[in-house]
Amino acid sequence: MTELALLALEDGTCFEGVSVGAPGLSVGEVVFNTAITGYQEIVTDPSYARQLVTLTYPHVGNTGCTAQDDEAAQVWSAGLIVRDVPRRPSNWRSQQPLPEWLAERGVVAIAGIDTRKLTRLLRDRGAQNGALMAGRIDRDEAIEAARKFPGLKGMDLAREVSTKSAYEWTEGQLDLDRNAFDTADARLHVVAYDYGVKRNILRMIAERGCRVTVVPAQTPAADVLAMKPDGVFLSNGPGDPAPCDYAIAAIREFIAAKVPTFGICLGHQLLGLAAGASTVKMKFGHHGANHPVQDLDSKRVMITSQNHGFAIDEATLPANVRVIHRSLFDGSNQGIELTDAPAFSFQGHPEASPGPHDVSPLFDRFVALMEAN
Numbered sequence: 001m002t003e004l005a006l007l008a009l010e011d012g013t014c015f016e017g018v019s020v021g022a023p024g025l026s027v028g029e030v031v032f033n034t035a036i037t038g039y040q041e042i043v044t045d046p047s048y049a050r051q052l053v054t055l056t057y058p059h060v061g062n063t064g065c066t067a068q069d070d071e072a073a074q075v076w077s078a079g080l081i082v083r084d085v086p087r088r089p090s091n092w093r094s095q096q097p098l099p100e101w102l103a104e105r106g107v108v109a110i111a112g113i114d115t116r117k118l119t120r121l122l123r124d125r126g127a128q129n130g131a132l133m134a135g136r137i138d139r140d141e142a143i144e145a146a147r148k149f150p151g152l153k154g155m156d157l158a159r160e161v162s163t164k165s166a167y168e169w170t171e172g173q174l175d176l177d178r179n180a181f182d183t184a185d186a187r188l189h190v191v192a193y194d195y196g197v198k199r200n201i202l203r204m205i206a207e208r209g210c211r212v213t214v215v216p217a218q219t220p221a222a223d224v225l226a227m228k229p230d231g232v233f234l235s236n237g238p239g240d241p242a243p244c245d246y247a248i249a250a251i252r253e254f255i256a257a258k259v260p261t262f263g264i265c266l267g268h269q270l271l272g273l274a275a276g277a278s279t280v281k282m283k284f285g286h287h288g289a290n291h292p293v294q295d296l297d298s299k300r301v302m303i304t305s306q307n308h309g310f311a312i313d314e315a316t317l318p319a320n321v322r323v324i325h326r327s328l329f330d331g332s333n334q335g336i337e338l339t340d341a342p343a344f345s346f347q348g349h350p351e352a353s354p355g356p357h358d359v360s361p362l363f364d365r366f367v368a369l370m371e372a373n
């Protein structure tokens with residue numbers, strides 16, 4: 001039986017469609033992602049916590065779902081909004097159709113709405129708070145729920161999605177035949193802060209000859225320094241970076257101790273904050289897999305995977321921070337490097353899961369930085 005679903009925005013706009021997930025009500029910030037592939041990696045990316053993701057690509061679910069493609073232990077996106085789901089997935093790796101996979105995980109999802117209209121609205125007015133309802137639907141209740149969502153600004157979500165206890169990561173990048181990666185003869189020890197880390201980041205660090213210890217977001221710097229790591233990694237993650245004072249304080253200690261440090265996305269923003277810069281909320285952010293970013297040193301342009309709604313305000317960067325990457329879409333900051341400490345970071349997603357691999361050399365740069373220190 002087809003169940004109805006409804007998406008309501010805080011401005012009162014409603015879209016009616018059909019449910020392609022679990023029944024229920026879910027609220028969050030509505031954002032659009034322009035990637036053509038990678039829906040499973042997108043909804044399991046912890047950076048999407050409290051966000052309802054609409055995909056601009058019209059056919060979603062064509063290749064089904066596969067356990068190996070999860071970027072975390074659960075779906076973190078608050079809900080999924082698509083134009084059309086095929087009746088039957090077709091791919092040799094597919095274990096389950098997308099709607100069944102979403103329903104099993106309790107994720108509310110809607111299909112059959114005009115996602116082009118929704119995306120244009122978000123581009124014009126900026127990211128909107130919204131509510132997604134499936135099964136029993138009620139417009140007024142949904143609009144009210146959307147209006148009650150306080151918005152992501154000021155929301156510290158990193159500590160909510162983080163691991164509760166430390167663990168060792170031992171897997172290399174998935175190449176389908178070989179899932180276990182041997183880190184027995186690892187040359188370097190990396191402590192990775194989990195603010196909402198994606199598995200492919202850990203794989204890419206591990207297979208470059210690193211033993212990786214993943215620690216909770218609120219682990220004090222002293223505990224990490226006691227492990228005498230060769231490097232510290234700051235992960236991606238959801239929410240606003242500014243209220244993550246525990247992380248900013250810890251990173252300041254790593255900078256002072258001159259520990260090689262590499263940050264991605266939320267980790268990049270936190271490094272900027274620790275260095276003394278400010279972050280700003282963007283109008284609708286960057287979410288896609290085709291964003292051109294320039295490496296300002298080599299002048300090379302890379303096509304990158306992106307997922308962020310906050311950004312470092314370059315005007316606030318102190319003199320000891322160099323801008324090393326910039327977005328060619330809107331000129332916003334994409335990378336920084338400290339001139340007086342071995343620390344650098346990138347705003348996009350170099351692990352590219354999903355997305356193009358142009359930025360993967362940044363992981364080699366991190367390894368080189370650790371080796372040089």
Ligand SMILES: NC(=O)CC[C@H](N)C(=O)O
Pocket residue numbers: 047235236237238239240241264265266267307308309310311
């Ligand atoms: N992918 C991320 O790490 C996102 C960082 C942050 N939550 C933002 O929206 O900008």
